[in-house]
Amino acid sequence: MQRYVENKTPNTMYVGNSSIPPGEGRMVEVADVISQPEALPHVPSxxxxxxxxxxxxxxxxxxxxxxxxxxxxxxxxxxxxxxxxxxxxxxxxxxxxxxxxxxxxxxxxxxxxxxxxxxxxxxxxxxxxxxxxxxxxxxxxxxxxxxxxxxxxxxxxxxxxx
CATH class of the missing domain: 1.10.287 (Helix Hairpins)
Structure with missing residues (x-):
């Protein structure tokens, strides 16, 4: 199934066979469940x-x-x-x-x-x-x-x- 996936992270995101640069979105072929990258743990300053x-x-x-x-x-x-x-x-x-x-x-x-x-x-x-x-x-x-x-x-x- 195709879905629009937007990358709101500061790093390039890989979904299926596509890479999505930071701040952009693309229609990609995905499974029924999209796994979003896990947020990095907060490292205190x-x-x-x-x-x-x-x-x-x-x-x-x-x-x-x-x-x-x-x-x-x-x-x-x-x-x-x-x-x-x-x-x-x-x-x-x-x-x-x-x-x-x-x-x-x-x-x-x-x-x-x-x-x-x-x-x-x-x-x-x-x-x-x-x-x-x-x-x-x-x-x-x-x-x-x-x-x-x-x-x-x-x-x-x-x-x-x-």
């Missing part, structure tokens, strides 16, 4: 998820802040300012952002320190090799000073308290 979270108490929301993405944390702050504007919760969001920033800075500082230590060890090895190649160390105070300076740099960068 970040705003919807954050808005649902913000319905909770300050204590419950504060506990969940650490598990939020940076985007969700920013949205939570914005939605809270526009909504209930609970100062305690806004302070907790600010503290979480500050903690994340500090963690990122500390990680970068550790990476920089490790890189500087590797360069210092390379410099120490080069200075020691140059001194060893000269033989008599009493006649080469500049090379001895370079080795001492390189050792001091390695020691300073190796000290975890520094």
């Amino acid at each position: 970040v705003d919807e998820l954050v808005a649902e979270l913000l319905k909770g108490t300050v204590a419950k929301v504060s506990e969940a802040l650490a598990g939020l993405t940076h985007e969700a944390l920013d949205r939570a702050e914005l939605l809270e300012r526009d909504g209930a504007n609970r100062t305690t919760l806004l302070a907790a969001i600010g503290a979480e952002k500050l903690q994340r920033s500090n963690a990122a800075l500390e990680a970068q500082a550790q990476a920089d320190r490790a890189e500087q230590l590797a360069l210092a060890v390379t410099d120490l090895n080069a200075a020691q090799a140059a001194l060893d190649a000269e033989g008599d160390t009493d006649k080469h105070p500049a090379l001895e000073a370079a080795v001492a300076e390189a050792r001091a740099r390695v020691a300073a960068l190796s000290d975890p308290a520094a």
Whole structure:
């Protein structure tokens, strides 16, 4: 039997041997029962998820802040300012952002320190090799000073308290 089928979905629809582009309709040969494509399940947006979270108490929301993405944390702050504007919760969001920033800075500082230590060890090895190649160390105070300076740099960068 022929029927007029209109595609109201955003995707191309296939009915029988025909394809129907989005927003168009066609007369197609179909069985007595037309199976419409099932609607995709609703996937909540970040705003919807954050808005649902913000319905909770300050204590419950504060506990969940650490598990939020940076985007969700920013949205939570914005939605809270526009909504209930609970100062305690806004302070907790600010503290979480500050903690994340500090963690990122500390990680970068550790990476920089490790890189500087590797360069210092390379410099120490080069200075020691140059001194060893000269033989008599009493006649080469500049090379001895370079080795001492390189050792001091390695020691300073190796000290975890520094």
